[in-house]
Amino acid sequence: MxxxxxxxxxxxxxxxxxxxxxxxxxxSATLAALLLVAxxxxxxxxxxxxxxxxxLREYWRLYxxxxxxxLAISAAALALSTVLGLLLALAKGSPWxxxxxxxRTLIELLRGTPFLAQIYLFFYIxxxxxxxxxxxxAGTLILSLFSSAYLAEILRAGIESVSPSQIESAxxxxxxxxxxxxxxxxxxxxxxxxxxxxxxxxxxIKDSSLLSIIGLNELTQNAKNVASYTFSNFESYFLLxxxxxxxxxPIALGTRWLEKKIRYEN
Amino acid sequence: xxxxxxxxxxxxxxxxxLDSVSLHLENIRSLVxxxxxxxxxxxxxxxxxxxxxxxxxxxxxxxxxxxxVAAEQIPYRRTIGVVxxxxxxxPHLSALENIALPLTVVQxxxxxEAREIAVALLKRFxxxxxxxxxxxxxxxxxxxRIAIARALATRPSVLLMxxxxxxxxxxxxxxxxxxxxxxxxxxxxxxxxxHEAGFAKQAADTVALLSxxxxxxxxxxxxxxxxxxxxxxxxxxRKILKY
Numbered sequence: 001m002x003x004x005x006x007x008x009x010x011x012x013x014x015x016x017x018x019x020x021x022x023x024x025x026x027x028s029a030t031l032a033a034l035l036l037v038a039x040x041x042x043x044x045x046x047x048x049x050x051x052x053x054x055x056l057r058e059y060w061r062l063y064x065x066x067x068x069x070x071l072a073i074s075a076a077a078l079a080l081s082t083v084l085g086l087l088l089a090l091a092k093g094s095p096w097x098x099x100x101x102x103x104r105t106l107i108e109l110l111r112g113t114p115f116l117a118q119i120y121l122f123f124y125i126x127x128x129x130x131x132x133x134x135x136x137x138a139g140t141l142i143l144s145l146f147s148s149a150y151l152a153e154i155l156r157a158g159i160e161s162v163s164p165s166q167i168e169s170a171x172x173x174x175x176x177x178x179x180x181x182x183x184x185x186x187x188x189x190x191x192x193x194x195x196x197x198x199x200x201x202x203x204x205i206k207d208s209s210l211l212s213i214i215g216l217n218e219l220t221q222n223a224k225n226v227a228s229y230t231f232s233n234f235e236s237y238f239l240l241x242x243x244x245x246x247x248x249x250p251i252a253l254g255t256r257w258l259e260k261k262i263r264y265e266n
Numbered sequence: 267x268x269x270x271x272x273x274x275x276x277x278x279x280x281x282x283x284l285d286s287v288s289l290h291l292e293n294i295r296s297l298v299x300x301x302x303x304x305x306x307x308x309x310x311x312x313x314x315x316x317x318x319x320x321x322x323x324x325x326x327x328x329x330x331x332x333x334x335v336a337a338e339q340i341p342y343r344r345t346i347g348v349v350x351x352x353x354x355x356x357p358h359l360s361a362l363e364n365i366a367l368p369l370t371v372v373q374x375x376x377x378x379e380a381r382e383i384a385v386a387l388l389k390r391f392x393x394x395x396x397x398x399x400x401x402x403x404x405x406x407x408x409x410x411r412i413a414i415a416r417a418l419a420t421r422p423s424v425l426l427m428x429x430x431x432x433x434x435x436x437x438x439x440x441x442x443x444x445x446x447x448x449x450x451x452x453x454x455x456x457x458x459x460x461h462e463a464g465f466a467k468q469a470a471d472t473v474a475l476l477s478x479x480x481x482x483x484x485x486x487x488x489x490x491x492x493x494x495x496x497x498x499x500x501x502x503x504r505k506i507l508k509y
Contacts, residue, residue: 165353171317173368173420174344183371187358262358 055230056239066222067243073140073218074205074247080144081204085151090181092156103152110149115210118146123214139211147204154196158189191262198255202248209244219243267328267424267455268292269314274323276309283309285479286323291472296456298470298487300463302502305476307459311428314457315348328423344372347417347425352433354413355401361408362388362397365416373420387415391445407438411445424455431462463506467491475499 011024020028044051056063091103110118119142127138162185170180190197212221219240227236269291276284284306291297299307312318314325316332316339325332333342355364362384369380388394391411401409410430417425427446431439443465450456450469460466466473467487474484475494482498483490494500 163353165350166356168317169350169354169356172315172343172348172350173416174340174342174372175368176340179371183367184356188356191358 049234051235052232053235053239055232056226056235059226059229062222062226063219063239063243066217066219067246069136069217070205070208070219070243071247073136073143073208073211073216076140077143077147077204077208078201080140081147081151084144084148085155088148088152089155089159092152093159107149107152110146111153115146115207116213118142119210119214135214135216139208139214139216143204143208143211146207147200150200150203151197154193154200155189158193159185161192162188191259194255194259198251201251205247205251206244267294267297268326269294269297269328269457270326271310272323272325274310274313274325275321276306276313276318277321278309283479284313284320287476287479287481288323289474289481289484291484294471295453296450296458296469296471298466298473299457299459299476300461300466300473300490300502301476301482306479307476308428310476311426311457311459315346315426316342317348344420345423347420347422349410349413349417349425349427349430351429352406352410355409355416357401360398360400361393361404361412364401364412365419368416368420383419384415387419388412391415405438406434407441410434410438410442414442414445414449418449424457425449427456427458427460429459429461431460461506463491463503475502477502 011021012028014020088103088107091099092107094100094103119139122142122145123135123138127133127141132138132141159181166184166188167180170184175183208218209220212218212224215221223236223240223243227233230236269289271287271289274284274287275282283304287306287310299310301307309318313320314327314332316334319334319339324334327346330342333339355361356367359367362381365384365387366377366380369375369383370377375383385394385397388397391414393408393411393415396404396408396412401412404412414425414427414430430446431442434442439462443462446456446458447465447469456469458466458469470487472484473487473490475482475490475496475498477498482496483494490499491503494503
Protein backbone atom coordinates (compact mmCIF):
# COMPACT_ATOMS: atom_id res chain seq x y z
CA MET A 1 0.00 0.00 0.00
CA UNK A 2 1.18 3.45 -0.83
CA UNK A 3 1.01 5.87 2.05
CA UNK A 4 0.58 9.52 1.31
CA UNK A 5 1.36 12.17 3.82
CA UNK A 6 -1.41 14.70 4.02
CA UNK A 7 -0.83 18.07 5.49
CA UNK A 8 -1.64 21.69 4.85
CA UNK A 9 -3.31 22.28 1.51
CA UNK A 10 -2.70 18.79 0.14
CA UNK A 11 -6.41 18.01 0.39
CA UNK A 12 -6.90 20.36 -2.58
CA UNK A 13 -4.95 17.98 -4.80
CA UNK A 14 -6.93 15.42 -6.78
CA UNK A 15 -5.87 11.80 -6.89
CA UNK A 16 -6.91 9.26 -9.50
CA UNK A 17 -10.02 7.39 -8.47
CA UNK A 18 -10.87 9.71 -5.59
CA UNK A 19 -13.66 12.25 -5.57
CA UNK A 20 -12.63 15.48 -3.86
CA UNK A 21 -14.52 16.50 -0.73
CA UNK A 22 -17.17 19.19 -0.79
CA UNK A 23 -15.01 21.56 1.25
CA UNK A 24 -12.10 21.03 -1.16
CA UNK A 25 -14.37 21.87 -4.11
CA UNK A 26 -15.78 25.00 -2.46
CA UNK A 27 -12.40 26.30 -1.36
CA SER A 28 -10.83 25.61 -4.76
CA ALA A 29 -13.63 27.34 -6.63
CA THR A 30 -13.38 30.37 -4.33
CA LEU A 31 -9.61 30.56 -4.74
CA ALA A 32 -9.85 30.34 -8.52
CA ALA A 33 -12.58 33.00 -8.59
CA LEU A 34 -10.55 35.34 -6.37
CA LEU A 35 -7.48 34.97 -8.55
CA LEU A 36 -9.51 35.66 -11.68
CA VAL A 37 -11.21 38.72 -10.17
CA ALA A 38 -7.83 40.05 -9.07
CA UNK A 39 -6.44 39.45 -12.54
CA UNK A 40 -9.26 41.49 -14.06
CA UNK A 41 -9.89 44.07 -11.34
CA UNK A 42 -6.33 45.20 -10.65
CA UNK A 43 -5.50 46.26 -14.22
CA UNK A 44 -8.96 47.79 -14.54
CA UNK A 45 -8.38 49.85 -11.42
CA UNK A 46 -4.86 50.86 -12.40
CA UNK A 47 -5.93 51.97 -15.85
CA UNK A 48 -7.93 54.70 -14.20
CA UNK A 49 -10.86 54.26 -16.56
CA UNK A 50 -14.14 55.41 -15.14
CA UNK A 51 -16.56 52.67 -16.11
CA UNK A 52 -19.89 54.12 -17.06
CA UNK A 53 -22.49 52.00 -18.79
CA UNK A 54 -25.23 54.66 -18.61
CA UNK A 55 -24.39 56.02 -22.06
CA LEU A 56 -25.16 52.65 -23.62
CA ARG A 57 -28.61 52.47 -22.13
CA GLU A 58 -30.48 54.10 -24.99
CA TYR A 59 -28.82 51.71 -27.50
CA TRP A 60 -29.68 48.45 -25.75
CA ARG A 61 -31.93 47.50 -28.63
CA LEU A 62 -28.95 47.48 -30.99
CA TYR A 63 -27.20 45.01 -28.74
CA UNK A 64 -30.20 42.73 -28.56
CA UNK A 65 -30.77 42.88 -32.32
CA UNK A 66 -27.09 42.30 -33.03
CA UNK A 67 -26.96 39.42 -30.60
CA UNK A 68 -30.01 37.82 -32.20
CA UNK A 69 -28.46 38.20 -35.65
CA UNK A 70 -25.20 36.65 -34.47
CA LEU A 71 -27.19 33.81 -32.91
CA ALA A 72 -29.14 33.22 -36.13
CA ILE A 73 -26.08 33.34 -38.40
CA SER A 74 -24.09 31.09 -36.08
CA ALA A 75 -26.86 28.54 -35.67
CA ALA A 76 -27.46 28.33 -39.42
CA ALA A 77 -23.73 28.18 -40.20
CA LEU A 78 -23.22 25.56 -37.51
CA ALA A 79 -25.75 23.25 -39.11
CA LEU A 80 -24.66 23.95 -42.67
CA SER A 81 -20.93 23.65 -41.94
CA THR A 82 -21.52 20.31 -40.24
CA VAL A 83 -23.20 18.98 -43.38
CA LEU A 84 -20.52 20.49 -45.65
CA GLY A 85 -17.74 19.31 -43.35
CA LEU A 86 -19.09 15.78 -43.36
CA LEU A 87 -19.33 15.83 -47.16
CA LEU A 88 -15.74 17.12 -47.43
CA ALA A 89 -14.54 14.48 -44.96
CA LEU A 90 -16.26 11.71 -46.93
CA ALA A 91 -14.90 13.13 -50.19
CA LYS A 92 -11.40 13.19 -48.74
CA GLY A 93 -11.73 9.50 -47.87
CA SER A 94 -13.26 8.62 -51.23
CA PRO A 95 -11.66 5.85 -53.27
CA TRP A 96 -12.10 8.08 -56.35
CA UNK A 97 -8.94 10.11 -56.83
CA UNK A 98 -10.47 13.21 -58.52
CA UNK A 99 -12.96 13.60 -55.66
CA UNK A 100 -10.19 13.06 -53.11
CA UNK A 101 -7.93 15.67 -54.74
CA UNK A 102 -10.75 18.20 -55.05
CA UNK A 103 -11.60 17.84 -51.37
CA ARG A 104 -7.98 18.08 -50.30
CA THR A 105 -7.32 21.19 -52.36
CA LEU A 106 -10.48 22.89 -51.14
CA ILE A 107 -9.64 22.12 -47.51
CA GLU A 108 -6.09 23.44 -47.87
CA LEU A 109 -7.25 26.62 -49.61
CA LEU A 110 -9.91 27.32 -47.00
CA ARG A 111 -7.61 26.63 -44.08
CA GLY A 112 -4.54 28.30 -45.54
CA THR A 113 -6.00 31.72 -46.32
CA PRO A 114 -7.28 34.41 -43.94
CA PHE A 115 -11.02 34.37 -43.37
CA LEU A 116 -11.06 38.12 -43.98
CA ALA A 117 -9.73 37.64 -47.52
CA GLN A 118 -12.24 34.85 -48.14
CA ILE A 119 -15.14 37.06 -47.07
CA TYR A 120 -14.11 39.81 -49.51
CA LEU A 121 -13.37 37.52 -52.42
CA PHE A 122 -16.35 35.24 -52.02
CA PHE A 123 -18.77 38.08 -51.39
CA TYR A 124 -17.66 40.58 -54.05
CA ILE A 125 -16.73 38.08 -56.74
CA UNK A 126 -18.42 34.73 -56.23
CA UNK A 127 -21.71 35.84 -54.65
CA UNK A 128 -22.11 38.75 -57.09
CA UNK A 129 -21.43 36.52 -60.07
CA UNK A 130 -24.42 34.38 -59.15
CA UNK A 131 -26.51 37.45 -58.19
CA UNK A 132 -26.61 36.52 -54.55
CA UNK A 133 -27.21 39.97 -53.11
CA UNK A 134 -28.51 39.06 -49.68
CA UNK A 135 -25.57 39.82 -47.37
CA UNK A 136 -26.91 37.73 -44.55
CA UNK A 137 -27.37 34.67 -46.68
CA ALA A 138 -24.02 35.15 -48.43
CA GLY A 139 -22.29 35.77 -45.10
CA THR A 140 -23.76 32.62 -43.60
CA LEU A 141 -22.67 30.57 -46.61
CA ILE A 142 -19.13 31.97 -46.53
CA LEU A 143 -18.82 31.30 -42.80
CA SER A 144 -20.15 27.76 -43.27
CA LEU A 145 -17.67 27.03 -46.03
CA PHE A 146 -14.75 28.37 -43.99
CA SER A 147 -15.66 26.36 -40.93
CA SER A 148 -16.46 23.20 -42.90
CA ALA A 149 -12.80 22.80 -43.89
CA TYR A 150 -11.79 22.59 -40.23
CA LEU A 151 -14.70 20.30 -39.40
CA ALA A 152 -13.76 18.01 -42.29
CA GLU A 153 -10.27 17.54 -40.88
CA ILE A 154 -11.63 16.89 -37.39
CA LEU A 155 -14.21 14.39 -38.68
CA ARG A 156 -11.65 12.64 -40.89
CA ALA A 157 -9.28 12.22 -37.97
CA GLY A 158 -12.13 10.86 -35.85
CA ILE A 159 -13.21 8.38 -38.51
CA GLU A 160 -9.63 7.21 -39.02
CA SER A 161 -9.19 6.70 -35.28
CA VAL A 162 -11.81 3.92 -35.32
CA SER A 163 -10.16 0.49 -35.51
CA PRO A 164 -10.23 -1.15 -38.97
CA SER A 165 -11.62 -4.31 -37.32
CA GLN A 166 -14.86 -2.38 -36.81
CA ILE A 167 -15.19 -1.84 -40.55
CA GLU A 168 -14.53 -5.51 -41.08
CA SER A 169 -17.19 -6.55 -38.56
CA ALA A 170 -19.71 -4.30 -40.28
CA UNK A 171 -18.73 -5.66 -43.70
CA UNK A 172 -19.10 -9.24 -42.50
CA UNK A 173 -22.63 -8.41 -41.32
CA UNK A 174 -23.44 -7.18 -44.81
CA UNK A 175 -23.51 -3.44 -44.05
CA UNK A 176 -23.15 -1.15 -47.05
CA UNK A 177 -20.42 1.52 -46.83
CA UNK A 178 -23.09 4.13 -46.03
CA UNK A 179 -24.56 1.95 -43.26
CA UNK A 180 -21.05 1.39 -41.89
CA UNK A 181 -20.46 5.15 -41.67
CA UNK A 182 -23.86 5.85 -40.18
CA UNK A 183 -24.03 3.10 -37.54
CA UNK A 184 -20.43 2.17 -36.78
CA UNK A 185 -17.84 4.78 -37.77
CA UNK A 186 -19.54 8.10 -37.03
CA UNK A 187 -20.96 7.20 -33.60
CA UNK A 188 -17.53 5.97 -32.51
CA UNK A 189 -15.69 8.88 -34.12
CA UNK A 190 -17.97 11.37 -32.37
CA UNK A 191 -16.76 10.22 -28.97
CA UNK A 192 -13.15 10.99 -29.68
CA UNK A 193 -13.73 14.27 -31.51
CA UNK A 194 -16.21 16.00 -29.21
CA UNK A 195 -13.63 18.36 -27.62
CA UNK A 196 -12.12 19.61 -30.92
CA UNK A 197 -15.62 19.73 -32.42
CA UNK A 198 -16.83 21.99 -29.61
CA UNK A 199 -13.72 24.13 -30.08
CA UNK A 200 -14.50 24.54 -33.75
CA UNK A 201 -18.13 25.49 -33.05
CA UNK A 202 -16.96 28.12 -30.54
CA UNK A 203 -14.50 29.44 -33.16
CA UNK A 204 -17.30 29.64 -35.70
CA ILE A 205 -19.39 31.83 -33.42
CA LYS A 206 -16.47 34.18 -32.81
CA ASP A 207 -15.47 34.19 -36.48
CA SER A 208 -18.96 35.39 -37.39
CA SER A 209 -17.83 38.77 -36.01
CA LEU A 210 -15.63 39.24 -39.11
CA LEU A 211 -18.74 39.29 -41.30
CA SER A 212 -19.25 42.86 -40.10
CA ILE A 213 -16.86 43.92 -42.87
CA ILE A 214 -19.47 43.21 -45.53
CA GLY A 215 -22.00 45.20 -43.56
CA LEU A 216 -23.89 42.62 -41.58
CA ASN A 217 -25.44 44.23 -38.53
CA GLU A 218 -24.47 41.52 -36.15
CA LEU A 219 -23.27 41.91 -32.59
CA THR A 220 -19.74 43.15 -33.34
CA GLN A 221 -20.86 45.65 -35.96
CA ASN A 222 -23.55 47.05 -33.68
CA ALA A 223 -21.21 47.24 -30.70
CA LYS A 224 -18.68 49.14 -32.81
CA ASN A 225 -21.39 51.53 -33.92
CA VAL A 226 -22.56 52.14 -30.36
CA ALA A 227 -18.95 52.71 -29.32
CA SER A 228 -18.56 55.41 -31.94
CA TYR A 229 -21.87 57.08 -31.05
CA THR A 230 -21.20 57.18 -27.34
CA PHE A 231 -17.38 57.27 -27.15
CA SER A 232 -17.60 54.52 -24.53
CA ASN A 233 -15.33 52.02 -26.24
CA PHE A 234 -14.45 49.94 -23.21
CA GLU A 235 -17.98 49.53 -21.95
CA SER A 236 -19.19 48.64 -25.42
CA TYR A 237 -16.54 45.99 -25.97
CA PHE A 238 -17.14 44.65 -22.49
CA LEU A 239 -20.78 44.03 -23.39
CA LEU A 240 -19.68 42.59 -26.72
CA UNK A 241 -17.47 40.03 -24.97
CA UNK A 242 -20.28 39.13 -22.59
CA UNK A 243 -22.65 38.66 -25.55
CA UNK A 244 -20.32 36.12 -27.21
CA UNK A 245 -19.71 34.32 -23.96
CA UNK A 246 -23.45 33.89 -23.63
CA UNK A 247 -23.37 31.91 -26.89
CA UNK A 248 -20.13 30.00 -26.47
CA UNK A 249 -20.46 28.89 -22.85
CA PRO A 250 -23.56 26.72 -23.48
CA ILE A 251 -21.62 24.90 -26.20
CA ALA A 252 -18.72 24.19 -23.87
CA LEU A 253 -21.00 23.04 -21.07
CA GLY A 254 -23.28 21.06 -23.37
CA THR A 255 -20.32 19.21 -24.85
CA ARG A 256 -18.99 18.31 -21.46
CA TRP A 257 -22.39 16.92 -20.51
CA LEU A 258 -22.61 14.96 -23.76
CA GLU A 259 -19.09 13.62 -23.31
CA LYS A 260 -20.02 12.17 -19.92
CA LYS A 261 -23.26 10.76 -21.24
CA ILE A 262 -21.79 8.78 -24.14
CA ARG A 263 -18.52 7.76 -22.58
CA TYR A 264 -17.52 4.10 -22.66
CA GLU A 265 -14.30 2.39 -21.73
CA ASN A 266 -12.29 1.10 -24.64
CA UNK B 267 -23.74 -28.14 -46.55
CA UNK B 268 -22.05 -28.49 -49.86
CA UNK B 269 -18.86 -26.66 -50.67
CA UNK B 270 -16.92 -26.71 -53.87
CA UNK B 271 -13.65 -24.85 -54.21
CA UNK B 272 -11.97 -24.80 -57.61
CA UNK B 273 -8.43 -23.66 -58.38
CA UNK B 274 -8.61 -20.87 -55.83
CA UNK B 275 -5.61 -18.54 -55.87
CA UNK B 276 -5.05 -15.43 -53.79
CA UNK B 277 -2.09 -13.07 -53.64
CA UNK B 278 -1.33 -10.43 -51.05
CA UNK B 279 1.04 -8.01 -52.71
CA UNK B 280 3.42 -10.45 -54.42
CA UNK B 281 2.98 -13.28 -51.97
CA UNK B 282 0.85 -16.22 -53.01
CA UNK B 283 -1.25 -17.06 -49.96
CA LEU B 284 -3.47 -19.62 -51.67
CA ASP B 285 -2.07 -21.65 -54.52
CA SER B 286 -4.75 -23.14 -56.78
CA VAL B 287 -6.71 -24.77 -53.97
CA SER B 288 -9.45 -27.24 -54.85
CA LEU B 289 -11.77 -29.06 -52.46
CA HIS B 290 -15.17 -30.64 -53.05
CA LEU B 291 -17.28 -31.75 -50.10
CA GLU B 292 -20.91 -32.75 -49.87
CA ASN B 293 -23.28 -33.63 -47.06
CA ILE B 294 -21.10 -32.34 -44.29
CA ARG B 295 -22.13 -30.32 -41.27
CA SER B 296 -18.84 -28.96 -40.10
CA LEU B 297 -15.57 -28.28 -41.83
CA VAL B 298 -12.54 -27.48 -39.71
CA UNK B 299 -9.53 -25.77 -41.28
CA UNK B 300 -6.22 -26.36 -39.53
CA UNK B 301 -2.58 -25.83 -40.26
CA UNK B 302 0.44 -23.69 -39.44
CA UNK B 303 0.24 -19.90 -39.29
CA UNK B 304 0.46 -18.31 -42.70
CA UNK B 305 -0.71 -21.53 -44.29
CA UNK B 306 -3.72 -19.83 -45.87
CA UNK B 307 -6.59 -21.07 -43.68
CA UNK B 308 -7.81 -17.64 -42.58
CA UNK B 309 -7.56 -16.36 -46.13
CA UNK B 310 -9.64 -19.29 -47.34
CA UNK B 311 -12.28 -18.52 -44.72
CA UNK B 312 -12.32 -14.85 -45.69
CA UNK B 313 -12.75 -15.79 -49.33
CA UNK B 314 -15.72 -18.01 -48.43
CA UNK B 315 -17.13 -15.03 -46.51
CA UNK B 316 -16.62 -12.79 -49.57
CA UNK B 317 -14.50 -10.47 -47.45
CA UNK B 318 -11.71 -10.91 -49.99
CA UNK B 319 -11.87 -11.45 -53.73
CA UNK B 320 -9.78 -14.26 -55.26
CA UNK B 321 -7.23 -13.63 -58.00
CA UNK B 322 -8.30 -16.83 -59.72
CA UNK B 323 -10.74 -19.66 -59.20
CA UNK B 324 -14.11 -19.81 -57.53
CA UNK B 325 -16.08 -21.11 -54.58
CA UNK B 326 -19.58 -22.55 -54.64
CA UNK B 327 -21.35 -22.76 -51.31
CA UNK B 328 -24.67 -24.64 -51.25
CA UNK B 329 -25.27 -24.22 -54.99
CA UNK B 330 -24.55 -20.50 -55.08
CA UNK B 331 -21.37 -19.05 -56.45
CA UNK B 332 -19.57 -16.79 -53.96
CA UNK B 333 -19.73 -13.43 -55.76
CA UNK B 334 -16.59 -11.57 -56.73
CA VAL B 335 -17.95 -8.06 -57.43
CA ALA B 336 -18.61 -5.62 -54.59
CA ALA B 337 -22.27 -4.98 -55.41
CA GLU B 338 -23.10 -8.68 -55.13
CA GLN B 339 -20.80 -9.40 -52.22
CA ILE B 340 -22.83 -7.23 -49.82
CA PRO B 341 -26.12 -9.15 -50.20
CA TYR B 342 -24.18 -12.45 -50.13
CA ARG B 343 -22.51 -11.56 -46.81
CA ARG B 344 -25.98 -11.10 -45.31
CA THR B 345 -26.71 -14.78 -45.87
CA ILE B 346 -23.76 -16.04 -43.85
CA GLY B 347 -22.49 -15.39 -40.33
CA VAL B 348 -18.88 -14.54 -39.50
CA VAL B 349 -17.09 -14.49 -36.15
CA UNK B 350 -13.52 -13.22 -35.92
CA UNK B 351 -10.78 -13.89 -33.43
CA UNK B 352 -11.53 -10.76 -31.39
CA UNK B 353 -12.91 -7.23 -31.52
CA UNK B 354 -16.12 -8.35 -33.18
CA UNK B 355 -18.53 -6.26 -31.16
CA UNK B 356 -19.27 -2.57 -31.58
CA PRO B 357 -17.92 -0.92 -28.41
CA HIS B 358 -20.46 1.93 -28.42
CA LEU B 359 -23.43 -0.44 -28.26
CA SER B 360 -24.70 -2.72 -25.49
CA ALA B 361 -24.77 -6.50 -25.92
CA LEU B 362 -28.45 -6.31 -26.88
CA GLU B 363 -27.94 -3.44 -29.32
CA ASN B 364 -25.03 -5.27 -30.92
CA ILE B 365 -27.33 -8.14 -31.79
CA ALA B 366 -30.29 -5.96 -32.74
CA LEU B 367 -28.41 -3.51 -35.00
CA PRO B 368 -27.84 -5.82 -38.00
CA LEU B 369 -31.48 -6.90 -37.78
CA THR B 370 -32.74 -3.35 -38.17
CA VAL B 371 -30.04 -2.16 -40.59
CA VAL B 372 -29.66 -5.19 -42.84
CA GLN B 373 -32.97 -7.00 -42.51
CA UNK B 374 -35.12 -3.89 -42.09
CA UNK B 375 -36.93 -5.28 -39.09
CA UNK B 376 -38.65 -2.95 -36.67
CA UNK B 377 -36.85 -2.01 -33.49
CA UNK B 378 -39.18 -4.01 -31.29
CA GLU B 379 -38.92 -7.10 -33.49
CA ALA B 380 -35.12 -6.86 -33.45
CA ARG B 381 -35.15 -6.43 -29.68
CA GLU B 382 -37.31 -9.50 -29.23
CA ILE B 383 -35.01 -11.66 -31.34
CA ALA B 384 -31.95 -10.32 -29.51
CA VAL B 385 -33.48 -10.95 -26.07
CA ALA B 386 -34.46 -14.50 -27.08
CA LEU B 387 -30.91 -15.23 -28.28
CA LEU B 388 -29.34 -13.79 -25.14
CA LYS B 389 -31.66 -15.92 -23.01
CA ARG B 390 -30.87 -19.03 -25.02
CA PHE B 391 -27.18 -18.67 -24.34
CA UNK B 392 -27.62 -17.57 -20.71
CA UNK B 393 -26.41 -14.07 -21.47
CA UNK B 394 -29.58 -12.16 -20.60
CA UNK B 395 -28.04 -10.65 -17.47
CA UNK B 396 -25.52 -8.87 -19.66
CA UNK B 397 -28.01 -7.44 -22.15
CA UNK B 398 -27.42 -3.80 -21.24
CA UNK B 399 -23.66 -4.05 -20.71
CA UNK B 400 -21.16 -2.51 -23.10
CA UNK B 401 -18.45 -4.86 -24.47
CA UNK B 402 -15.72 -3.20 -22.37
CA UNK B 403 -17.41 -4.43 -19.19
CA UNK B 404 -17.74 -8.04 -20.37
CA UNK B 405 -15.20 -10.87 -20.23
CA UNK B 406 -13.55 -12.08 -23.44
CA UNK B 407 -15.62 -15.25 -23.36
CA UNK B 408 -18.88 -13.35 -22.94
CA UNK B 409 -17.94 -10.99 -25.75
CA UNK B 410 -17.21 -13.87 -28.07
CA ARG B 411 -20.46 -15.65 -27.18
CA ILE B 412 -22.38 -12.45 -27.89
CA ALA B 413 -20.55 -12.15 -31.19
CA ILE B 414 -21.66 -15.66 -32.09
CA ALA B 415 -25.23 -14.85 -31.04
CA ARG B 416 -25.11 -11.75 -33.24
CA ALA B 417 -23.89 -13.81 -36.20
CA LEU B 418 -26.78 -16.24 -35.64
CA ALA B 419 -29.44 -13.54 -35.30
CA THR B 420 -29.78 -13.02 -39.04
CA ARG B 421 -30.34 -16.79 -39.56
CA PRO B 422 -27.28 -17.40 -41.72
CA SER B 423 -27.09 -20.52 -43.87
CA VAL B 424 -23.52 -21.15 -42.72
CA LEU B 425 -21.56 -19.86 -39.73
CA LEU B 426 -17.89 -19.08 -40.39
CA MET B 427 -15.49 -18.70 -37.47
CA UNK B 428 -11.89 -17.57 -37.72
CA UNK B 429 -9.96 -18.76 -34.66
CA UNK B 430 -12.79 -17.76 -32.31
CA UNK B 431 -10.90 -18.82 -29.19
CA UNK B 432 -7.33 -17.81 -30.00
CA UNK B 433 -7.53 -14.56 -28.06
CA UNK B 434 -9.08 -16.15 -24.96
CA UNK B 435 -7.63 -17.73 -21.85
CA UNK B 436 -8.38 -21.47 -21.30
CA UNK B 437 -11.37 -21.04 -19.03
CA UNK B 438 -13.11 -18.76 -21.50
CA UNK B 439 -12.06 -20.92 -24.42
CA UNK B 440 -14.12 -23.79 -23.03
CA UNK B 441 -17.28 -21.70 -22.59
CA UNK B 442 -17.03 -20.59 -26.22
CA UNK B 443 -16.25 -24.09 -27.48
CA UNK B 444 -19.25 -25.42 -25.56
CA UNK B 445 -21.46 -22.93 -27.34
CA UNK B 446 -20.05 -23.97 -30.72
CA UNK B 447 -20.53 -27.63 -29.80
CA UNK B 448 -24.15 -26.87 -28.97
CA UNK B 449 -24.66 -25.32 -32.41
CA UNK B 450 -23.07 -28.34 -34.00
CA UNK B 451 -25.44 -30.66 -32.13
CA UNK B 452 -28.44 -28.80 -33.41
CA UNK B 453 -27.14 -29.44 -36.90
CA UNK B 454 -25.98 -26.01 -37.90
CA UNK B 455 -23.51 -25.76 -40.77
CA UNK B 456 -20.12 -24.55 -39.57
CA UNK B 457 -16.77 -23.73 -41.09
CA UNK B 458 -14.18 -23.16 -38.44
CA UNK B 459 -10.51 -22.25 -38.31
CA UNK B 460 -9.02 -23.46 -35.04
CA HIS B 461 -5.88 -24.67 -33.33
CA GLU B 462 -7.83 -26.70 -30.78
CA ALA B 463 -7.05 -30.23 -31.97
CA GLY B 464 -9.17 -31.90 -29.29
CA PHE B 465 -12.12 -29.78 -30.20
CA ALA B 466 -11.63 -30.40 -33.91
CA LYS B 467 -11.79 -34.13 -33.24
CA GLN B 468 -15.17 -33.81 -31.54
CA ALA B 469 -16.74 -31.16 -33.72
CA ALA B 470 -15.54 -31.73 -37.25
CA ASP B 471 -17.03 -33.90 -39.96
CA THR B 472 -14.11 -33.03 -42.16
CA VAL B 473 -10.73 -31.58 -41.28
CA ALA B 474 -8.66 -29.93 -43.99
CA LEU B 475 -5.03 -29.14 -43.32
CA LEU B 476 -3.58 -26.16 -45.15
CA SER B 477 0.08 -25.39 -45.43
CA UNK B 478 2.00 -23.23 -47.87
CA UNK B 479 -1.20 -22.15 -49.58
CA UNK B 480 -2.25 -25.69 -50.44
CA UNK B 481 -4.52 -28.29 -48.92
CA UNK B 482 -2.04 -30.90 -47.73
CA UNK B 483 -4.71 -33.39 -46.82
CA UNK B 484 -8.31 -33.68 -45.75
CA UNK B 485 -10.62 -36.29 -44.37
CA UNK B 486 -12.34 -37.33 -41.17
CA UNK B 487 -10.74 -36.02 -37.96
CA UNK B 488 -9.65 -39.58 -37.12
CA UNK B 489 -7.77 -39.89 -40.40
CA UNK B 490 -6.20 -36.47 -40.43
CA UNK B 491 -5.43 -36.00 -36.76
CA UNK B 492 -4.54 -39.53 -35.74
CA UNK B 493 -3.05 -41.05 -38.84
CA UNK B 494 -1.89 -38.23 -41.09
CA UNK B 495 -0.46 -39.28 -44.42
CA UNK B 496 1.89 -36.43 -45.05
CA UNK B 497 5.06 -35.44 -43.30
CA UNK B 498 3.85 -31.79 -43.13
CA UNK B 499 0.69 -32.80 -41.24
CA UNK B 500 2.59 -35.17 -38.98
CA UNK B 501 5.08 -32.51 -37.95
CA UNK B 502 2.27 -29.95 -37.49
CA UNK B 503 0.28 -32.18 -35.15
CA ARG B 504 3.41 -33.27 -33.31
CA LYS B 505 4.07 -29.62 -32.56
CA ILE B 506 0.57 -28.62 -31.49
CA LEU B 507 0.02 -31.77 -29.44
CA LYS B 508 3.40 -31.68 -27.75
CA TYR B 509 2.35 -29.65 -24.71
